[in-house]
Amino acid sequence: MTSNGDDDAHSPGTPLDEALAWFARLQDSEASAAERKAFHSWRAAKPENAEVYARVEKLWNSPALSEALAKFPAAIPPAATRNRRRTPGRWAAAASVLLLASWMLAASGLIDRWRADYTTVAGEQRRIALADGSIVILNTDSALALDFNDDRRGVRLLAGEAYFEVRPDSARPFVVNTDNATVRVVGTQFAVRAGEKTSVAVDSGIVACGNEKGAGVQLTAGQRVSISKETVTSPETIDSGSTFAWLKGRLIFKDRPLADVLDELDRYHPGLIVIANAKLGNTRVTGNYKLDDTAAVVRALADIAGARVTTVSPYLTVVR
Template identity: 35%
Template sequence: MSEDDAPGEAQLERRRAAIAWWMRLDSGATTPAEREAFAAWLTAEPANKVAFDDICRLWGDLEILRPRLQPAAKPRPRFTRPGLRAAAAVAGLALALALSYDELSIRWRAGHLTETGELRSLLLEDGSRVELGPDSALETNFAGGERRVTLLRGEAWFAVAPDAARPFSVATPAGTATALGTAFDVSIQGARTEVTVTEHRVRLSGAGPSVIVEEGAQSAFAPGVAAVSPYPVDTDQVTAWRRGKLIFDDKPLAEVLATLSRYRRGYIALVDPSLRGRRVTGVFETRDPEAALRAIQKSLGLRAVSLGFVTLIGG
């Protein structure tokens, strides 16, 4: 490698490391030793922190993942009514964008679709079972000896019927999860896809080398981003939605609200973006998302104003 090439290669490796740390930290399953290793990496070179902040800004989670080794943040602005109209306009624009061409494309492609709050059990033609989460869309393709489904949106749990001659794979925007005689959960969370294995193993193939995820573990990947090393998770907690419960353990508020949005009609908008990283822990019933929202507001000291189809939340 020439000297001219070195800076570019170093920058690329630093960016890859930043992405890997982002996804590992976002999983919520880091150990104290890993957090210490991350802090050491972050402070080893100024360029490391720049790379990590760039990734966080790209995926909108700087406040969520920034280590809590810094001075306390300045007080957040209070949620006042004079700003409601402007906030409602922004929320309305976001809602309009959500109902754009992409939404129409998903509805056109999907062979199986669930609406807000709806769960559906499916039996595919090969005998595999699927539990499709709310506000989710699935496309199937069993032609030409393939067993390939595409999760276009949302979340689904798969119990795969054995067929050694025809591997079963689930495609997402991040890559492909191929069953190795298994049951597993696939969830699209914004820019990333999370795969949780409840039985046997799954192979993830995306932008980088393939990764094998064993039973009781989870991995995540994103478009153009390789799957991170698998980490242990509580699979009963991850798949609690199948039993009518949502369990959050120190999850960021933005992610929690995005999940709740699959179970309630209307749009939830955070007036203050700095609230995205507030942490939420709790067990909630999927049949009563409004109670969950009220409990979260109370526990975090937030306020909500309903403007018909849009609910605004602020500090």
């Protein structure tokens, strides 16, 4: 994706990211004929491009989205005015559309939150004492449902990440389920992160985990695996200091692409962080930052990478 002026925008990479970027750009009444021609070329290049763009349009126009967004009138333009031609600058238009797009993508997550017993919002962490004496520390933007009775100790991590300090009970193993994995322990400390793949990292003790196809592995302290419905990776050694740094309110990384670091930081940020330059995203960075001021971290990382930060609104930060 190309742009005029000093935006130097490049599409982030995945078809969904590209579709959102194009959708945002085309809402601006100042979008040029050349940009619209480039969009049609992008949409025709791959069947998946057309498919994902149609999905974004459908969600944008759905009544369900309007109802969900009605809770945020100060941040989001009314549904009745979405399709009118607007005069604000293109970054202002992108702010509104990208914010709405984020809620479109989070629609299924809202269902998870309705099912959950405990939730956190972006930037929040919560310490939960369970009935058996175990402790759960629920990380940012997460949802957890309980499955406890006299015979069973279980939880379901519906979204996000949690750290478990499990009280030993050999008669009742502690079980954590996600959409694609099952983690079983007697008494130990470990973290589970849900998503398209489930990540399990062990801080102490022994953890057994696997998927619904029966593939499984046993982990010990300082190891991590990634689990999907199809596969379970071999255990890899982790740097416990950086892996569990979030428990101390920090983000630690070494020689990682800026895009990956900002993607991780975005989990703790109350709005969207967007890189508008693909080359910039490949810049390698190292750092150790507090998570209590994510906007300051973005600015610090931008300084290291020689980038600029544009704060379009409290809900959209662009690094370029």
